[in-house]
Amino acid sequence: SSDLQTEAGSASLSSKRSEIPQVTLNQLYKHTALQTSVSILMLAIHNNRPLLFTLREMIDHFLTHRREVITRRTQFDLKKCQVRAHLLQGLIIALENIDPVIKLIKAAESPDMAQAELCGTYKLTPIQAKAILDMRLQRLTGLERDKINDEMTALQQGMQELKRIL
16 A cells, blocks of 8 residues: 555656546556456366356365365374374383283294284284384383373374364
């Protein structure tokens, strides 16, 4: 608006003060870029057919598309968080019962037997049992336990936020 006032001020300096405001406005439109018309062909493909849209229809379809994209992305992120949280729950159970779990793994004849025993004894899913068997021994330290608990807390907060978005 200050540019408009500056341009209006310079235009009025060259004209008389008694000039009609509409004439001054018309001169501003003519000699400046205050009024510009742009030609847009609102042609788009909708349901596999090319259609001409009005501006309102184009905006409505765009917003519908963005909602769908955000919903799908949020559902994908939520599923990833749920899978990771499921694994972490199994690791937390194993860390809480670390000595019996280690004895059970050492006594098992094969990894499949250890996995089956973990599932039966601690009510774990095969995916959780496999994650426990694949866990490196360095993750048994106190610092790693804290990291697992912190990651679980962050995942739960993230899942709450994703569910709120959905």
